[in-house]
Amino acid sequence: xxxxxxxxxxxxxxxxxxxxxxxxxxxxxxxxxxxxxxxxxxxxxxxxxxxxxxxxxxxxxxxxxxxxxxxxxxxxxxxxxxxxxxx
Amino acid sequence: xxxxxxxxxxxxxxxxxxxxxxxxxxxxxxxxxxxxxxxxxxxxxxxxxxxxxxxxxxxxxxxxxxxxxxxxxxxxxxxxxxxxxxxxxxxxxxxxxxxxxxxxxxxxxxxxxxxxxxxxxxxxxxxxxxxxxxxxxxxxxxxxxxxxxxxxxxxxxxxxxxxxxxxxxxxxxxxxxxxxxxxxxxxxxxxxxxxxxxxxxxxxxxxxxxxxxxxxxxxxxxxxxxxxxxxxxxxxxxxxxxxxxxxxxxxxxxxxxxxxxx
Numbered sequence: 001x002x003x004x005x006x007x008x009x010x011x012x013x014x015x016x017x018x019x020x021x022x023x024x025x026x027x028x029x030x031x032x033x034x035x036x037x038x039x040x041x042x043x044x045x046x047x048x049x050x051x052x053x054x055x056x057x058x059x060x061x062x063x064x065x066x067x068x069x070x071x072x073x074x075x076x077x078x079x080x081x082x083x084x085x086x087x
Numbered sequence: 088x089x090x091x092x093x094x095x096x097x098x099x100x101x102x103x104x105x106x107x108x109x110x111x112x113x114x115x116x117x118x119x120x121x122x123x124x125x126x127x128x129x130x131x132x133x134x135x136x137x138x139x140x141x142x143x144x145x146x147x148x149x150x151x152x153x154x155x156x157x158x159x160x161x162x163x164x165x166x167x168x169x170x171x172x173x174x175x176x177x178x179x180x181x182x183x184x185x186x187x188x189x190x191x192x193x194x195x196x197x198x199x200x201x202x203x204x205x206x207x208x209x210x211x212x213x214x215x216x217x218x219x220x221x222x223x224x225x226x227x228x229x230x231x232x233x234x235x236x237x238x239x240x241x242x243x244x245x246x247x248x249x250x251x252x253x254x255x256x257x258x259x260x261x262x263x264x265x266x267x268x269x270x271x272x273x274x275x276x277x278x279x280x281x282x283x284x285x286x287x288x289x290x291x292x293x294x295x296x297x298x299x300x301x302x303x304x305x306x307x308x309x310x311x312x313x314x315x316x317x318x319x320x321x322x323x324x325x326x327x328x329x330x331x332x333x334x335x336x337x338x339x340x341x342x343x344x345x346x347x348x349x
Contacts, residue, residue: 015269015270016266016269016271016273017269019233019276020279022233023272023276023280024279026233026237027280031244066282067243067281067283
């Protein structure tokens with residue numbers, strides 16, 4: 001009870017939340033057979049290419065490897081602000 | 088003809104054998120003919136959990152090397168109709184059996200039983216290969232923690248590579264109080280990453296230790312919450328639509344009350 005109060009006052013993040021984020025990252029890496037550095041590079045390059053066409057918030061780009069029925073899919077979530085003018 | 092289901096996890100100690108014993112018994116209680124097969128060659132324990140260790144005479148190795156007829160090697164559980172055990176050898180190890188040989192045995196058992204539940208050893212090596220050789224479906228057992236879920240994910244990938252797509256998840260040792268406090272992953276966290284169908288959640292239950300000590304599967308105990316969960320899993324496997332109950336976190340007052348008068 002007292003522990004809960006202390007955690008609340010310190011605004012400590014529940015360990016299950018931390019576990020959940022770690023798990024997601026670990027599984028993407030496991031499934032792709034890559035490590036964190038490669039993931040970062042991949043994310044940067046995808047962001048680079050897309051920002052030639054769109055205005056986007058580079059910090060909001062999310063890359064995930066998800067399991068679907070019988071295959072894996074690389075799923076990216078890229079919030080877009082607008083099209084860039086060509087030329 | 089019946090169905091061969093492998094119960095596996097990747098991670099050790101998450102409750103595969105316990106799940107096989109309890110789900111197998113619960114299915115038999117529903118009137119199905121069930122044979123549970125211990126595929127943990129060299130480290131057998133399904134016989135202990137079922138409380139049948141003193142009745143094991145022959146094992147799957149004897150059947151495979153031809154020294155015993157399959158029917159003769161099956162130990163009949165006397166507590167419920169139509170439940171049998173095929174024990175593993177305690178002397179050999181996993182490399183003494185080839186996947187094809189295990190597959191033959193399981194397919195033969197499938198001809199005369201509704202369910203063949205194969206208890207897989209932990210790991211992803213030959214033990215797992217042997218256990219999953221005949222599987223048409225799998226129950227993946229995990230506990231709500233990072234290591235177990237990671238291993239479960241790997242096992243799921245391996246099963247899908249073998250074209251076993253009928254995969255269902257058992258979340259074992261679920262502690263509602265810890266989940267409520269944010270100290271344990273909840274079922275949504277786990278399902279979010281594993282993305283397979285959930286067949287049941289088994290709550291943490293201290294009576295499990297006693298049931299293993301006695302060699303009496305928990306499903307015989309009407310008061311145990313985990314027993315109830317295993318019975319519901321059996322019903323769902325059998326095609327019944329049974330909702331997952333909400334596991335109540337015990338409040339401070341009820342907990343103290345329970346401790347005083349329990």
